[in-house]
Every structure is written in C-alpha cells, then in structure tokens.
Amino acid sequence: KxxxxxxxxxxxxxxxxxxxxxxxxxxxxxxxxxxxxxxxxxxxxxxxxxxxxxxxxxxxxxxxxxxxxxxxxxxxxxxxxxxxxxxxxxxxxxxxxxxxxxxxxxxxxxxxxxxxxxxxxxxxxxxxxxxxxxxxxxxxxxxxxxxxxxxxxxxxxxxxxxxxxxxxxxxxxxxxxxxxxxxxxNCTVGKHVLVKDNDQVVFAGTVIDVDEEGAIIVRNEQGIVQSFNFGEISIR
Missing domain, CATH: 3.30.930.10 (Bira Bifunctional Protein; Domain 2)
Structure with a gap:
C-alpha cells in the first residue's frame, strides 16, 4: 500500500x-x-x-x-x-x-x-x-x-x-x-517547454506564468497563449 x-x-x-x-x-x-x-x-x-x-x-x-x-x-x-x-x-x-x-x-x-x-x-x-x-x-x-x-x-x-x-x-x-x-x-517560468498529456506532446512554447489555480501559462512561437492545469512538461 x-x-x-x-x-x-x-x-x-x-x-x-x-x-x-x-x-x-x-x-x-x-x-x-x-x-x-x-x-x-x-x-x-x-x-x-x-x-x-x-x-x-x-x-x-x-x-x-x-x-x-x-x-x-x-x-x-x-x-x-x-x-x-x-x-x-x-x-x-x-x-x-x-x-x-x-x-x-x-x-x-x-x-x-x-x-x-x-x-x-x-x-x-x-x-x-x-x-x-x-x-x-x-x-x-x-x-x-x-x-x-x-x-x-x-x-x-x-x-x-x-x-x-x-x-x-x-x-x-x-x-x-x-x-x-x-x-x-521555481525553475519553470521563462523556460521553453513541451507540454505532454499521457506522453503525447500537446503544446510547445515558453512558460510565462503560473496562475492562482496552479495552471501553467505557455506562449508558443506564433504568440498563442494557452493554460494547462493537467499533464506534465519537459524543459528544453
């Protein structure tokens, strides 16, 4: 157990x-x-x-x-x-x-x-x-x-x-x-990351912040910003 x-x-x-x-x-x-x-x-x-x-x-x-x-x-x-x-x-x-x-x-x-x-x-x-x-x-x-x-x-x-x-x-x-x-x-904000869900990469970009609900906010090269409160990241 x-x-x-x-x-x-x-x-x-x-x-x-x-x-x-x-x-x-x-x-x-x-x-x-x-x-x-x-x-x-x-x-x-x-x-x-x-x-x-x-x-x-x-x-x-x-x-x-x-x-x-x-x-x-x-x-x-x-x-x-x-x-x-x-x-x-x-x-x-x-x-x-x-x-x-x-x-x-x-x-x-x-x-x-x-x-x-x-x-x-x-x-x-x-x-x-x-x-x-x-x-x-x-x-x-x-x-x-x-x-x-x-x-x-x-x-x-x-x-x-x-x-x-x-x-x-x-x-x-x-x-x-x-x-x-x-x-x-933290060693996450400001880093380029791959956001993964079940080992599949779902988004890539730079971490710009973490919000009050614990979600990570990521901006990709096209300037699109998404937040993720699930999954995990690998830091590049």
Missing part, C-alpha cells in the same frame, strides 16, 4: 487535519498517471491529511504550497540554493529529481472539500544503486549529492515545520503567500 491510500482510508474515518502517515518503504507508491514510484529504504515517504476550508477551485494551490514548503525546508537544512521546483509537482537538485508530490482531493455531496491528502516522497539517503536503471540518469538523493548525512526523520521535521507555517499563512492570507514564494523557487 501507499501512504496516500492509507491516508485516504484514515481521512474517511475522520482522522484530524495534520495527521501524518510515514512509511519506511512503500510497495504501492505511485506518481502521476499511476506510474510506480520507487520507494525503497532510505527515502522519506509520507502523506499529510488536510481539511482546508477553501473554494475547491483553488485546491491545486495545495501542491504548489507543498512544493514551496519542501524546497524551503531542504534549502535551510542542507544549506543549499540548488533545490528548485519544477511544475507541477517535482523538486529538482541541479536538474535531477529529488522529490515528487501527489495531492488528492475529496469533495462532499455539497461540493465542499471534505479532505485533501498530500503525498510527498523525498530521496534523502538513497545511493546511486538504489535507483532503477530507468530513473538513474534523472534522479538523485540529497545526502549523496550534497555530501550530508541527515536522517529521514530530520528532513520530515524540517518539512513539517515549514509546511505548518506556510499552510496557516495561506489559509489566513490566500494564494499570494504561496505564489510569491513559488515564483522565487
């Missing part, structure tokens, strides 16, 4: 906001498009249950918020500025993936948010040999790359500290607090 699946079951049973489920390893971890997310020992795999009282149209901000919290915490703990956010849900260290985020939302019968679960996987202490061949070239771990020796627990504590502060501010003040930080920490 994955921590997200466990969190959904617990949220349905009424688990309070702020409940955190942590796994040493996962058998059923998955990312976007149901891809299997490799979750061996040495990584931090956890899910947070939230019950935000916000308009569901802004729910995508939760993924952006989580990305900001993880990036800030890791930068602070590891004393590095090399960690950046790639839209919509990855964190990169010098261009290689160190973290993936998967948020899931459940509305009640009135269309109000019942709960959100935010699954976060961080490559903390994996060695090069822990990565399967298909991701070895595109992924790395924090301790290996930055020559540090932090435990998963230390990274979790740092992330939850930043997450809690940012989440409270976000509920109080709205999107601005997250979007400003996200703009500073």
């Amino acid at each position: 994955s921590t997200n699946e466990t969190a959904v079951a617990m949220a349905q049973e009424g688990a309070p906001e702020g409940t955190v489920i942590v796994a040493a390893r996962q058998e059923g971890g998955h990312g976007r498009m149901q891809r299997v997310w490799n979750s061996p020992l040495g990584g931090l795999w956890f899910t947070v249950i939230l019950r935000p009282q916000i308009d569901p149209q802004y729910a995508a901000q939760i993924t952006l918020l989580a990305g900001v919290a993880v990036a800030k915490a890791v930068r602070r703990l590891y004393d590095t500025e090399s960690v950046q956010i790639k839209w919509p849900n990855d964190l990169l260290l010098d261009g290689k993936k160190i973290c993936g985020i998967l948020s899931e939302l459940q509305l009640d019968e009135n269309g109000v948010i019942d709960y959100a679960v935010v699954g976060i996987g961080v490559n903390v202490a994996l060695s090069a040999a822990d990565f399967p061949a298909e991701v070895a070239a595109t992924a790395t771990s924090l301790n290996t790359s930055l020559h540090k020796d932090f435990t998963c627990e230390q990274v979790l504590v740092a992330i939850m500290e930043d997450f809690g502060i940012l989440y409270d501010k976000w509920l109080l003040l709205g999107a601005d607090v997250v979007m400003k930080e996200w703009q500073k920490l």
Whole structure:
C-alpha cells in the first residue's frame, strides 16, 4: 500500500487535519498517471491529511504550497540554493529529481472539500544503486549529492515545520503567500517547454506564468497563449 491510500482510508474515518502517515518503504507508491514510484529504504515517504476550508477551485494551490514548503525546508537544512521546483509537482537538485508530490482531493455531496491528502516522497539517503536503471540518469538523493548525512526523520521535521507555517499563512492570507514564494523557487517560468498529456506532446512554447489555480501559462512561437492545469512538461 501507499501512504496516500492509507491516508485516504484514515481521512474517511475522520482522522484530524495534520495527521501524518510515514512509511519506511512503500510497495504501492505511485506518481502521476499511476506510474510506480520507487520507494525503497532510505527515502522519506509520507502523506499529510488536510481539511482546508477553501473554494475547491483553488485546491491545486495545495501542491504548489507543498512544493514551496519542501524546497524551503531542504534549502535551510542542507544549506543549499540548488533545490528548485519544477511544475507541477517535482523538486529538482541541479536538474535531477529529488522529490515528487501527489495531492488528492475529496469533495462532499455539497461540493465542499471534505479532505485533501498530500503525498510527498523525498530521496534523502538513497545511493546511486538504489535507483532503477530507468530513473538513474534523472534522479538523485540529497545526502549523496550534497555530501550530508541527515536522517529521514530530520528532513520530515524540517518539512513539517515549514509546511505548518506556510499552510496557516495561506489559509489566513490566500494564494499570494504561496505564489510569491513559488515564483522565487521555481525553475519553470521563462523556460521553453513541451507540454505532454499521457506522453503525447500537446503544446510547445515558453512558460510565462503560473496562475492562482496552479495552471501553467505557455506562449508558443506564433504568440498563442494557452493554460494547462493537467499533464506534465519537459524543459528544453
């Protein structure tokens, strides 16, 4: 099972906001498009249950918020500025993936948010040999790359500290607090990208912004502007 699946079951049973489920390893971890997310020992795999009282149209901000919290915490703990956010849900260290985020939302019968679960996987202490061949070239771990020796627990504590502060501010003040930080920490705006849906390229152009609903805004060479709140990108 994955921590997200466990969190959904617990949220349905009424688990309070702020409940955190942590796994040493996962058998059923998955990312976007149901891809299997490799979750061996040495990584931090956890899910947070939230019950935000916000308009569901802004729910995508939760993924952006989580990305900001993880990036800030890791930068602070590891004393590095090399960690950046790639839209919509990855964190990169010098261009290689160190973290993936998967948020899931459940509305009640009135269309109000019942709960959100935010699954976060961080490559903390994996060695090069822990990565399967298909991701070895595109992924790395924090301790290996930055020559540090932090435990998963230390990274979790740092992330939850930043997450809690940012989440409270976000509920109080709205999107601005997250979007400003996200703009500073992202490596997506200004880049030429291919927008993909199920691995098919659907649009190519330069990212000019990310809007409040978490959608990416892309302008192509003909000057046509489109926004995408689905799919993923490869940065050229």
